[in-house]
Amino acid sequence: MNTGNLIVTPSPHITGKRSTKGVMLGVIIALIPAAVAGCIIFGWRAALVLIVTIVSAVIFEALWNIIIKRKQTVGDVSAVLTGLLLGMNLSSTVPLYIPVIGAFAAIVIVKQLFGGLGQNFANPAISARIILAVCFAAQMGSFAEPVVNFLKFDAVTAPTPLVAGYLIDGTDKILPFTFSDMLLGTTGGSIGETCALALIIGAVGLMIFKIITPTIPISYIGTVFVLTLIYTGSIDESIYYTLAGGLLLGAFFMATDYTTSPLTERGKLIFGIGCGLITFVIRFFTKMPEGVSFSILLMNLLTPLIDDIILTHPLGAKPKEVSK
Amino acid sequence: MKNLGGVKLPHNKNTANSETVDFGLPKTIVIPMAQAMGAVPNLFLKRDDKVLKGQIIGNADAFMSAPIHSPVSGDVIDISDYLNPNGSHCKAVTIRPDGLQTLFETVKPPEITDKKSFILAVRDSGLTGLGGAAFPTHVKFSYDETKTPIDTLIINGAECEPYITADNRCFLEDTDDIIDGIKLCMKYLNIKRCIISIEDNKAEAIALMREKTADMKAVEVKVLPSLYPQGAEKVIIYKSTGRIVMEGELPANAGVLVLNVSTVSFISKYCKTGIPLTSKRLTLDGSAIKKNRGNYNVLIGTPISELLEFGGAEDVKTILYGGPMMGVPLYSPEQPVLKSTNAILAFDTDISDSKNTGGVSACIRCGSCTRACPLNLLPMRFETAYKTKDAKMLKKLKLSLCMNCGCCSFACPAHRPLAEINQLAKDFLRNAKI
Ligand code: SF4
Ligand code: SF4
Numbered sequence: 224m225n226t227g228n229l230i231v232t233p234s235p236h237i238t239g240k241r242s243t244k245g246v247m248l249g250v251i252i253a254l255i256p257a258a259v260a261g262c263i264i265f266g267w268r269a270a271l272v273l274i275v276t277i278v279s280a281v282i283f284e285a286l287w288n289i290i291i292k293r294k295q296t297v298g299d300v301s302a303v304l305t306g307l308l309l310g311m312n313l314s315s316t317v318p319l320y321i322p323v324i325g326a327f328a329a330i331v332i333v334k335q336l337f338g339g340l341g342q343n344f345a346n347p348a349i350s351a352r353i354i355l356a357v358c359f360a361a362q363m364g365s366f367a368e369p370v371v372n373f374l375k376f377d378a379v380t381a382p383t384p385l386v387a388g389y390l391i392d393g394t395d396k397i398l399p400f401t402f403s404d405m406l407l408g409t410t411g412g413s414i415g416e417t418c419a420l421a422l423i424i425g426a427v428g429l430m431i432f433k434i435i436t437p438t439i440p441i442s443y444i445g446t447v448f449v450l451t452l453i454y455t456g457s458i459d460e461s462i463y464y465t466l467a468g469g470l471l472l473g474a475f476f477m478a479t480d481y482t483t484s485p486l487t488e489r490g491k492l493i494f495g496i497g498c499g500l501i502t503f504v505i506r507f508f509t510k511m512p513e514g515v516s517f518s519i520l521l522m523n524l525l526t527p528l529i530d531d532i533i534l535t536h537p538l539g540a541k542p543k544e545v546s547k
Numbered sequence: 548m549k550n551l552g553g554v555k556l557p558h559n560k561n562t563a564n565s566e567t568v569d570f571g572l573p574k575t576i577v578i579p580m581a582q583a584m585g586a587v588p589n590l591f592l593k594r595d596d597k598v599l600k601g602q603i604i605g606n607a608d609a610f611m612s613a614p615i616h617s618p619v620s621g622d623v624i625d626i627s628d629y630l631n632p633n634g635s636h637c638k639a640v641t642i643r644p645d646g647l648q649t650l651f652e653t654v655k656p657p658e659i660t661d662k663k664s665f666i667l668a669v670r671d672s673g674l675t676g677l678g679g680a681a682f683p684t685h686v687k688f689s690y691d692e693t694k695t696p697i698d699t700l701i702i703n704g705a706e707c708e709p710y711i712t713a714d715n716r717c718f719l720e721d722t723d724d725i726i727d728g729i730k731l732c733m734k735y736l737n738i739k740r741c742i743i744s745i746e747d748n749k750a751e752a753i754a755l756m757r758e759k760t761a762d763m764k765a766v767e768v769k770v771l772p773s774l775y776p777q778g779a780e781k782v783i784i785y786k787s788t789g790r791i792v793m794e795g796e797l798p799a800n801a802g803v804l805v806l807n808v809s810t811v812s813f814i815s816k817y818c819k820t821g822i823p824l825t826s827k828r829l830t831l832d833g834s835a836i837k838k839n840r841g842n843y844n845v846l847i848g849t850p851i852s853e854l855l856e857f858g859g860a861e862d863v864k865t866i867l868y869g870g871p872m873m874g875v876p877l878y879s880p881e882q883p884v885l886k887s888t889n890a891i892l893a894f895d896t897d898i899s900d901s902k903n904t905g906g907v908s909a910c911i912r913c914g915s916c917t918r919a920c921p922l923n924l925l926p927m928r929f930e931t932a933y934k935t936k937d938a939k940m941l942k943k944l945k946l947s948l949c950m951n952c953g954c955c956s957f958a959c960p961a962h963r964p965l966a967e968i969n970q971l972a973k974d975f976l977r978n979a980k981i
C-alpha cells in the first residue's frame with residue numbers, strides 16, 4: 224500500500240463545480256441572444272464593432288499582464304465579457320478607433336489601474352461608454368436605421384425611442400414606436416440595447432442558473448416604471464420607457480456586475496432603487512435623453528458606502544450589542 | 548422559518564444498505580489520550596502492564612473530561628508521544644491484544660436512580676458526542692434547570708455529510724436502543740418532548756422511526772431536506788424547533804438538548820451492559836477503497852492502516868476522519884480510530900485539487916459565499932478584514948458565530964479558501980484581545 228505524502232489540507236476537502244471562468248462564460252452566453260439580435264437588426268457592421276471591441280479588450284488585458292509581469296488572466300474570460308458589454312453599448316456606426324479607445328479605457332484605466340478583477344470600483348464597460356460619450360459626442364450619439372438583414376448595413380441615422388418625438392394625430396399623442404418594435408428591437412439604438420425580448424431571455428437564464436439574483440433588476444426597473452407611471456399617469460408610457468433605451472441592458476447586465484454592486488441583498492435593493500431614481504430624474508428633468516449609464520456609475524461610487532453600512536443579520540447575532 | 552442557505556452536495560451514500568459487520572481484533576491498538584474536548588485524561592499505564600477490556604486507562608479530575616477505557620485485554624507494549632491533528636501533543640498507549648477479551652471486574656450495568664446518578668453513569672461510560680464534535684455528553688447533561696430549563700430533546704439523525712451512512716445503519720439496526728435511550732434521557736433529565744430529525748434521503752430510517760414512535764405522544768419524527776449542513780447544531784435546532792441559539796450561548800439557552808442518534812443509542816446500551824465506549828460504528832468508503840466498502844463496528848484504537856488494507860487500498864492520497872466537508876485529514880495511516888470517528892474515507896485522487904474545478908482567482912464579489920452561509924455571515928469580508936488585520940471589523944461581522952461548516956468555500960467560484968481563513972482569523976482575534 225502506498226501512503227507516502229498524504230495530502231493534509233484544511234476542510235472542506237471538496238469544492239463546487241462553479242468557477243470564475245464559468246460565471247463569466249455564463250454572463251457571456253446570456254448576452255448572446257441580444258448580441259445576435261443586434262447584428263441582425265443593424266447588419267454586419269454591428270458584428271464588426273463587437274469583434275473589434277472584444278479583441279482589443281482581450282489584447283489590452285494580455286498586454287497589461289505582460290507589462291506588469293503578472294500572471295496572465297486572459298483565461299478567466301472577464302475581458303471578453305467587458306469587451307462584449309462595451310461593444311453592445313456602442314452604435315453600429317461608430318468609426319472603429321472608438322471601440323479600441325473604449326476597450327483601452329475599460330480594461331487599462333478602469334479595471335487594471337484599480338487592481339484588476341474584483342477590485343475596480345466602477346463598471347469598466349459603463350465608464351468607458353461615458354468617457355467615449357464625452358470625447359466623441361457626435362459619433363456616439365448617432366444610431367443606424369434598423370435594417371433587419373445581417374448582410375446589409377445602413378448608415379442612415381435613426382432616432383432612438385428616447386429621442387423620437389411623439390407622433391401627433393389630431394389631439395392624441397402617439398408613442399413613436401410600437402411595443403412590438405420595442406420588443407423585437409427594430410428601433411434606433413446601440414447594438415445590444417434595442418431587442419428587449421432577447422435581453423429578457425438572457426436575463427431569465429442568468430437568474431435560473433443563479434448567476435445573478437433578481438434584486439437589482441427588479442428594484443431598478445420597478446422604480447423607473449413606478450416613477451414614470453406617477454409622472455406621466457399612463458401605463459402605456461411607463462411600459463414604453465421601461466423598454467426604451469439602455470434600461471434593460473443596464474439593469475440586467477451592468478448594474479448586476481458583481482464587483483461594482485453591493486454584496487448583500489438589502490444593499491442591492493438600495494442600489495437598484497437608487498439607479499432607478501437617478502435614471503428617472505435624468506430622463507425627465509435634464510437635457511440628456513438617457514440616464515442609465517450615469518445612474519449606474521453614480522451608484523457604483525456609492526457601493527463601498529452601502530457595503531459599509533448594510534451588513535447581513537447573521538442568525539443568532541444579538542441585535543444591539545453594546546460595544547465595550 | 549427562514550431559508551438558511553447551505554449547499555447541495557453529491558450524496559455518495561454508497562454504503563447505506565450495508566449492514567454493520569464486526570471488524571474484529573487488530574494486531575495492535577493505539578490510544579491517544581486527547582480524544583475529546585476538555586481536560587486531557589492522564590494515562591494510568593506504563594510499559595508491560597496488563598490491561599483488561601473495559602478497564603479505565605486514562606482519566607482527569609476535571610468535570611469537563613471523559614475517561615478512556617481499554618477496548619481489549621492485552622499487554623502495554625509502548626507509551627509514546629502522539630501528535631494530534633490540531634498540532635498539539637499528548638500521550639498515547641500501544642496495546643497488544645491477547646485475544647481473550649477478558650472483561651475488567653467493574654464492568655457491570657450502572658445503578659441509576661436519579662438525574663445525578665444518570666449523569667455520573669454517562670461520565671463513567673466515557674461517552675463523548677459520537678456525531679464528530681467529541682463533546683463530553685455528561686457535560687451537556689449538567690445544565691442548570693433553574694436557569695436554562697430544557698423542554699426539547701433533538702435527536703440528530705441528519706447525517707448530512709456525503710458518504711457517511713453509520714447513523715443510517717444505527718437507525719435501522721439499533722432501533723430499540725435508540726427508543727430506550729430517548730426514554731432514559733427524557734426521564735432522568737426531565738425533558739417533555741423529543742424530536743427525531745432525519746434528512747429525507749433516509750426513507751427507510753424515517754419510516755421505521757415513525758412506526759416505532761407511533762404510540763409515543765411526546766416523540767415526533769421530523770423530516771429535513773437533504774441540504775448540507777442540516778446536521779450542524781445551530782441549523783438542526785432552528786430547522787426542528789424554529790429556535791435560534793444566540794451568540795455566545797448554548798443550545799440549553801434555547802431550551803434544547805441535541806444528541807446524535809448514535810449517542811442516545813449508546814447510552815441505552817451502556818445502561819444495559821455497562822460496557823464503556825470502546826468501539827465505534829463507522830463507514831469505510833472513498834475511491835481508494837477497492838473492496839469491502841461498508842459499515843463496521845471497529846474497536847477504538849484500531850490503526851487506520853488495517854482498515855485500508857482490508858479495503859484493498861493501494862494508492863492513497865487523502866484519508867479523512869469523517870466526511871469531505873468537515874472531516875479531519877490524517878497525516879499517517881498509523882493514526883487510530885477515535886471515539887469521534889464515524890467514517891474513514893480514503894481517496895486515491897487529490898479531491899481538493901482546485902485545478903480540477905477552475906483554479907483560484909481573485910474574489911469577484913459574487914456573493915455566493917454569503918448566500919451559501921447557513922448563518923448569513925459575510926465570508927468574503929472576513930477575508931479582507933483578516934488580511935488588513937482589522938480585529939474590530941471581524942467582531943462587527945460576527946466572526947465568532949462561524950461554525951466552520953465550509954459551505955462558503957464550497958460555493959465560491961473563485962475557490963477562495965474562505966473557511967480556512969475564518970479559522971485563521973479566529974486565532975488572530977483570540978490573540979488580538981480587544
Ligand atoms: S463566493 Fe468567492 S468570489 Fe464570490 S464573493 Fe464570496 S469570496 Fe468572493
Ligand atoms: S464556514 Fe463559517 S462563514 Fe463559511 S459558510 Fe460556514 S458558517 Fe458561514
